[in-house]
Amino acid sequence: MKRRTILKGGAAFGLASMMGGKMALAQGLEKAKIGFVYVGPIGDGGWTFQHHQGALAVQEAYGDKVEIVWQENVPEGADAERVLTQMALSGCNMIFTTSFGYMDPTNAVAAKFPDIKFEHATGYKRDHANVSTYNARFYEGRAVQGHIAGKMTKSNKIGYIASFPIPEVIMGINSYYLHAKKANPAVELSIVWAFTWFDPAKEADAAKALIDQGVDVIASHTDSTAPLAEAAKTNGAVIGFGQASDMSEYKPTPRVSSIIDNWAPYYVKRVGELLDGTYAQIDAWEGIAGGEVEIGEITDAVPADVKAEAEAMRDAIAAGTYHPFTGPINKQDGSAWLAEGATAPDGDLLGMMFYVEGITGEIPS
Template sequence: MNRRTLLAATALALALPGAALAQDKVKACFVYVGPIGDGGWTYQHDQGRLAVEAAYGDKVETAYQENVPEGADAERVMTQMALSGCNIIFTTSFGYMDPTNAVAGKFPEVKFEHATGFKREHPNVSTYNSRFYEGRAVIGTIAGRMTKTNKIGYIASFPIPEVIQGINSYYLHAKKVNPDVQLTVVWAYTWFDPAKEADAAKAMIEQGVDVIASHTDSTAPLAEAAKTNGAVIGFGQASDMAEYKPSPRVSAIVDNWAPYYVKRVGALLDGTYEQVDAWEGIAGGEVEIGEITEAVPAEVKAEAEAIRDAIAAGTYHPFTGPINKQDGSPWLAEGETAPDGDLLGMNFYVEGIEGEIPQ
């Protein structure tokens, strides 16, 4: 390539929205909704940050801010990061969506990556998510097989599609192996509040629930289950929560953000970075199923692992019809699988779940 061609290519790259040139060093920054020691969601994101450091050594510098509330505080933190020289900023909670886009508009040279959101209002904003509902299919199978009271529970954070997907998948797969199963959903309206999460678990246990799943970030539900001397079991959420093995934690949904973070920072380093909307799952390694312990009967373990493997192979979709909505109206016909658009906008329970989704 001669000098004139090189200059023309460089000018074209700079003119293209979201285009990136190779960089000798990248400063990658992370905004966390909880503490890195939460043992769950934020812990796993920070493990991804550490994986970036391990992968690129002195080619990368990382920084993070933990316990950042969703709202004006988040916008302030992101602005400070952009001003401090961050080349790429990962904002790791759904409620950061509007602040991310607001700040991105002011710093077009900085790349912003928003976890679990859907707005990409500027060329320098990408979104990424994990198909958590795939993991719920696996643990729902275990829940349906192992409940003795036929009452299973789910501690939910906020009524957004990501959470509703998980509730529906968990219930459908428990119901598939145990037609008598009943689901109790408690909305905690928090991502991380151990006291609230513990109270939700206590309330369920008092109602006879003996298997508890959660979409909140702390180990509090497992700590409450541990007080029942084996009567109640649960699952690690976001992180393995291995300290509660072999029971009450009988398996886990582990969010593995490392592959995505390493890939995105690497793309900025080598100049191949592009705006994306990523949604990976078990097949891509972003959703992992933690060890299924000896507290689970061998045949149940084998059944759960078979579902995991079929999802990974692409031969099974957790939302495969026939499935009706809660009001009995048809959603998916026999053999039909849910389109991503339906899942990303999911605002309904499937048939059989009692109660209403908060508005």
């Protein structure tokens, strides 16, 4: 009987929401409850840490007009759908789901709660009018890192720790390699697939494997500081980059720069639109120009001329005068992809499931 009572309460909440939700949203909200679902811990020092900083920025911006709730360490899959359902039933007006693998659970739960707004990070499915997607052009930051890597490697062997074989990760690998190769034609790239977003032990093992292969510059698309911790053990022989957050505790070396994911402007904007009644479904993809991708301080461990070149590339990307995927570029099999001077359409990038010419190995299935 107690369980049935709880379910009836949830159904009553949903009915009330459906009856009054559209009118409330059209007029704005005096107060909103905002949920965040995280794939890792807020103390990971990387991806989840940065999303939570964005959540805290919402709280700071709107004070007692918002209530922030969150759930850490939510596995991608069925557990995510359960957590999302609980958040919806708890009275959230908007829920941000912050990992690619939440895509299907987000859309499934959104179908059941049409008056709650769902925002999914890095996905592409907007199966319902109350689902929006948002992403960041991480590949822009990878171009800057690739240039530094190509210029600074002494072994001509650079490495990349990859999480999962999805377009977001693959376009980062390609951008990193292309710009390292432009800076240093002798560069060879080694890739280790960790098949995790956050697992410090696996990330450390991946870094060790690259170092054992003679790699002396490591980039990563995983969420912890473990790769930098491994690089730090080499007494300056190996350098790397902060991923998702600045990871400044490893400055000035091995962390010589970083990609910082700044979600705060987007989160503050979208919650503000919910509150003032101007909210609409969107698909957002911002980069350096929009402030969602920041290049962390390039330290003095990088030669002054290389630092100046990297900063010039950053500024050209921000100004729109340079696109990291500008032809001529061939696919791995040698077939033409982009002609001289052509730039990659967003659709090609968002569906990118191929390596560019020069990268060895296969993309895992």
